[in-house]
Amino acid sequence: MNILTNPKRLRGFERHIKVDNVSRRSILKGLGLAGGFVLAAPVMSRPGFAAYQTGADKMPHGTVVDPRVFVSIASDGTVTIVAHRAEMGTGVRTSLPMIVAEEMEADWSRVRVQQAPGDEAKFGNQDTDGSRSTRHYLMPMRQIGASARTMLETAAAKRWGVPATEVKAVNHEVIHSASGRRIGFGELAADAAKQSVPSVEGLKLKDPKDFRYLGKGQIGIVDLRDITVGTARYGADVRLPGMKYAVIARPPVTGGKVASFDGAEAMKVSGVEKVMEVKGWPWPSKFQPLGGVAVIARNTGAAIKGRNALKIVWDDGPNSKYESVAYRAQLEGAARKPGLVVRKEGDVEAALKGADKVIVGEYYVPHHAHVSMEPPVAVADVKGDRAEIWAPVQSAGGTREDVAKTLGIPQENVTVNVTLLGGGFGRKSKCDFALEAALLSKELGAPVNVQWTREDDVRNGFLHTVSVERIEAGLDKSGRVTAWRHRSVAPSIASTFAAGAVHQAPFELGMGLVDMPFEIANVQCENPEAAARTRIGWFRSVSNIPRAFAVQSMVGELAHATNRDQKTMLLELIGSPRIVKLDSVKDLWNYGEPYDSYPIDTARLRKVVELVADKGGWGRSVPKGHGLGIAAHRSFVSYIATIVEVAFDNGKLTVPRVDTAIDCGAYVNPERIQAQMEGAVIMGLSFAKHGEITFKDGKVQQGNFDDFPVLRIDESPAVTNVYIVPPGPDTPPSGVGEPGVPPVAPALINAIFAATGKRIRALPIGKQLEA
Amino acid sequence: MIKVKINSQEHSWDGDPDLPLLWFLRDEAGLTGTKYGCGQALCGACTVIVDKQAVRACITSVSDVVGREVTTIEGLHPTGDHAVQKAWRQLNVPQCGFCQTGQIMQAAALLMENPKPTHDQIREAMAGNICRCGTYQRIENAVHLASTGV
Numbered sequence: 001m002n003i004l005t006n007p008k009r010l011r012g013f014e015r016h017i018k019v020d021n022v023s024r025r026s027i028l029k030g031l032g033l034a035g036g037f038v039l040a041a042p043v044m045s046r047p048g049f050a051a052y053q054t055g056a057d058k059m060p061h062g063t064v065v066d067p068r069v070f071v072s073i074a075s076d077g078t079v080t081i082v083a084h085r086a087e088m089g090t091g092v093r094t095s096l097p098m099i100v101a102e103e104m105e106a107d108w109s110r111v112r113v114q115q116a117p118g119d120e121a122k123f124g125n126q127d128t129d130g131s132r133s134t135r136h137y138l139m140p141m142r143q144i145g146a147s148a149r150t151m152l153e154t155a156a157a158k159r160w161g162v163p164a165t166e167v168k169a170v171n172h173e174v175i176h177s178a179s180g181r182r183i184g185f186g187e188l189a190a191d192a193a194k195q196s197v198p199s200v201e202g203l204k205l206k207d208p209k210d211f212r213y214l215g216k217g218q219i220g221i222v223d224l225r226d227i228t229v230g231t232a233r234y235g236a237d238v239r240l241p242g243m244k245y246a247v248i249a250r251p252p253v254t255g256g257k258v259a260s261f262d263g264a265e266a267m268k269v270s271g272v273e274k275v276m277e278v279k280g281w282p283w284p285s286k287f288q289p290l291g292g293v294a295v296i297a298r299n300t301g302a303a304i305k306g307r308n309a310l311k312i313v314w315d316d317g318p319n320s321k322y323e324s325v326a327y328r329a330q331l332e333g334a335a336r337k338p339g340l341v342v343r344k345e346g347d348v349e350a351a352l353k354g355a356d357k358v359i360v361g362e363y364y365v366p367h368h369a370h371v372s373m374e375p376p377v378a379v380a381d382v383k384g385d386r387a388e389i390w391a392p393v394q395s396a397g398g399t400r401e402d403v404a405k406t407l408g409i410p411q412e413n414v415t416v417n418v419t420l421l422g423g424g425f426g427r428k429s430k431c432d433f434a435l436e437a438a439l440l441s442k443e444l445g446a447p448v449n450v451q452w453t454r455e456d457d458v459r460n461g462f463l464h465t466v467s468v469e470r471i472e473a474g475l476d477k478s479g480r481v482t483a484w485r486h487r488s489v490a491p492s493i494a495s496t497f498a499a500g501a502v503h504q505a506p507f508e509l510g511m512g513l514v515d516m517p518f519e520i521a522n523v524q525c526e527n528p529e530a531a532a533r534t535r536i537g538w539f540r541s542v543s544n545i546p547r548a549f550a551v552q553s554m555v556g557e558l559a560h561a562t563n564r565d566q567k568t569m570l571l572e573l574i575g576s577p578r579i580v581k582l583d584s585v586k587d588l589w590n591y592g593e594p595y596d597s598y599p600i601d602t603a604r605l606r607k608v609v610e611l612v613a614d615k616g617g618w619g620r621s622v623p624k625g626h627g628l629g630i631a632a633h634r635s636f637v638s639y640i641a642t643i644v645e646v647a648f649d650n651g652k653l654t655v656p657r658v659d660t661a662i663d664c665g666a667y668v669n670p671e672r673i674q675a676q677m678e679g680a681v682i683m684g685l686s687f688a689k690h691g692e693i694t695f696k697d698g699k700v701q702q703g704n705f706d707d708f709p710v711l712r713i714d715e716s717p718a719v720t721n722v723y724i725v726p727p728g729p730d731t732p733p734s735g736v737g738e739p740g741v742p743p744v745a746p747a748l749i750n751a752i753f754a755a756t757g758k759r760i761r762a763l764p765i766g767k768q769l770e771a
Numbered sequence: 772m773i774k775v776k777i778n779s780q781e782h783s784w785d786g787d788p789d790l791p792l793l794w795f796l797r798d799e800a801g802l803t804g805t806k807y808g809c810g811q812a813l814c815g816a817c818t819v820i821v822d823k824q825a826v827r828a829c830i831t832s833v834s835d836v837v838g839r840e841v842t843t844i845e846g847l848h849p850t851g852d853h854a855v856q857k858a859w860r861q862l863n864v865p866q867c868g869f870c871q872t873g874q875i876m877q878a879a880a881l882l883m884e885n886p887k888p889t890h891d892q893i894r895e896a897m898a899g900n901i902c903r904c905g906t907y908q909r910i911e912n913a914v915h916l917a918s919t920g921v
């Protein structure tokens with residue numbers, strides 16, 4: 001049996017040997033895969049090598065380029081490739097192993113994928129977040145595959161006594177064409193295992209013209225069949241002997257705690273076995289649990305029924321006055337006064353004063369909840385000083401660290417098994433639910449499944465921030481924009497980690513505020529203060545959502561004010577093809593990437609606008625009651641432009657068609673890129689039309705899909721067309737999972753304006769279009 | 772003691788007869804292909820077929836299905852090759868996949884009742900099933916494909 005089928009045994013072979021290259025944190029580890037690929041190969045250091053630089057090695061634990069960690073070959077020829085990132089629907093569990101298979105000339109039908117447990121020292125960074133997986137791992141995975149191929153070729157050459165240059169791996173075999181000999185990967189596995197790992201510099205990567213899988217899009221995701229027959233395993237599908245099922249009543253107000261509770265009625269519910277208080281952490285609590293009262297039962301249904309019978313008195317704490325209407329007014333007040341200057345070019349004050357016309361737009365985007373179809377859930381089995389977790393977490397390595405810290409046990413004693421994620425969208429970057437399960441299992445002395453109900457998910461999550469974006473644009477007599485002042489006010493994600501964080505962090509400022517790419521002489525971006533009153537977290541696309549909404553709506557407003565076509569206005573603002581210089585911005589956040597490899601390139605932004613306009617028929621005549629809107633935005637170092645067509649049928653808004661173009665540089669699986677873009681359109685339309693979380697008395701007022709609706713199939717566009725820009729020869733890969741979302745809402749809003757003359761400045765649209 | 776028939780197999784239950792079928796399937800019978808998404812008949816993740824109708828298992832109690840035939844995703848087709856399942860794979864419908872067993876059961880029930888639904892009828896019948904990943908366009912096309920022959 002292939003050792004990788006048993007992660008517990010695999011861990012036994014682990015030896016922690018770190019080699020830190022000052023400039024690069026590529027870590028090599030000695031790992032012998034008995035019966036697998038490489039036996040006791042010497043550990044050696046390799047200096048960094050990459051055709052382009054990414055920020056991968058600045059991530060905790062960087063990258064690991066070592067075939068012994070990621071690849072094993074069984075004697076029957078089965079190639080096992082480790083997927084070390086979490087699968088939440090982007091297809092990464094397929095695409096990263098596919099890169100390795102491509103370079104090593106493995107036949108995809110003989111490859112199986114093994115999900116890595118949380119262990120960043122061994123596998124490198126596992127935080128599946130920030131649309132980073134392909135852009136950080138395309139090159140390392142190619143190197144891993146090329147290393148494996150080289151070792152197989154070396155082993156075959158030695159066996160035949162011919163120079164290695166005369167043999168070639170082709171589709172799961174190594175061939176010596178001069179003599180016509182060929183030998184399968186399985187037969188070579190043991191010998192290949194004895195070869196030393198070649199240096200990264202000497203590796204010969206495949207010529208892209210010889211790619212069989214990369215960039216082709218003909219391979220379905222590895223879990224496709226399991227998903228359609230119901231055997232795919234998500235967080236709640238793990239079954240352990242003696243496992244209990246629990247739900248937790250958590251404080252309804254962020255920072256609250258249990259004052260007293262009475263569990264007598266809950267204990268009477270058939271199937272309920274125990275009621276107990278569970279530990280919470282004071283606000284701001286990072287990813288630590290909120291605490292509350294747990295009901296433990298023989299099945300989840302009984303636990304929920306028991307929880308409904310609990311009587312709890314809460315001490316609401318410092319946020320019990322949080323109220324959304326008043327908070328919005330407070331944000332608007334702040335946006336109308338000067339704030340911390342975070343970008344400054346020219347003299348915006350003077351330019352606005354001297355302008356022929358000033359257009360002001362104030363835009364509002366409320367809190368939003370992730371509501372992944374799979375609510376948070378985790379299974380934990382804690383015995384003494386050892387813990388094993390099964391959970392749908394985006395960050396397996398981070399979860400392992402946090403479980404160890406929370407339980408006060410060494411990290412080596414914690415195993416985090418990553419199941420499939422039933423959606424993530426940033427919610428499952430936070431491992432609070434796994435920590436809850438670990439703590440509860442420890443208390444119970446039994447394995448336990450902690451299930452969040454949908455209401456828990458909506459009321460106790462880490463919400464998308466709430467923001468007011470105010471833009472003032474000054475125009476000269478000819479209609480040229482000469483001044484741009486953008487004030488962005490929103491509670492920061494930093495507030496979840498540190499008390500008193502009132503300004504946006506650099507990574508939030510860099511998402512559509514200070515990186516605004518327009519060619520305008522006088523620009524000022526400001527960030528007035530806002531204090532958080534609930535837990536704020538990453539939501540797919542993060543601050544790009546309100547910023548793109550505001551900036552691209554303003555483009556539409558300026559087009560109207562100057563009587564120009566939206567696309568013409570947009571291209572004029574983007575200006576000449578150039579690399580944008582942002583010298584006045586301190587700590588510019590470029591999604592963690594070096595600016596040299598991933599600059600803001602307006603030529604690429606213009607290109608996606610032109611592409612979508614061309615393919616999407618911009619300017620086509622549409623029937624009465626229809627309208628077209630366009631928006632473009634760079635985020636996660638990718639470039640997207642989107643056109644939305646709306647139609648009003650008896651006053652009812654429908655979306656007949658959406659066209660979207662993406663330039664994400666070099667890519668692996670265009671079929672999944674298309675799927676991500678289709679999904680991004682639905683998510684964008686969803687929060688634009690419906691989604692709003694509001695607070696009263698510190699409590700979330702919504703709870704489920706009735707009062708927090710999301711887009712359904714009957715509202716989805718009749719057609720969504722996706723166009724992918726073919727990469728240039730040297731274009732590094734960039735994000736896909738998130739960047740499709742931000743342009744959708746402003747394109748929709750611009751289309752509504754085109755159709756009706758009504759300008760929506762606050763999301764969601766809700767009832768605003770009803771006369 | 773209640774006896775229920777799921778995927779042609781008899782199961783007995785001596786616990787709370789009001790227990791939602793969803794939790795009986797998942798936690799007592801070990802049939803985890805049926806998913807929890809809302810518990811309020813709002814999302815369709817828990818869809819199963821009872822006799823010939825799509826039913827939300829989260830608001831159906833175990834006692835409600837006594838004497839009836841419950842089919843879950845595990846029992847939809849012996850080899851997992853129902854026309855709907857095949858169409859789903861052909862068009863690469865799933866993203867995260869979590870909603871998909873419910874979507875497939877809903878689609879299978881629709882085709883039993885209406886073998887050749889129009890696109891509007893597909894949208895109407897599938898509107899109770901949420902996909903947060905946004906695979907709707909492919910769902911619509913896959914139901915259409917399943918109805919015209921995979």
Ligand code: FES
Pocket residue numbers: 806807808809810811812813814815816817818827828829830
């Ligand atoms: S879980 Fe039953 S409809 Fe959502």
Ligand code: FES
Pocket residue numbers: 089373422423865866867868869870871901902903904905906
């Ligand atoms: S595929 Fe993820 S919710 Fe539908």
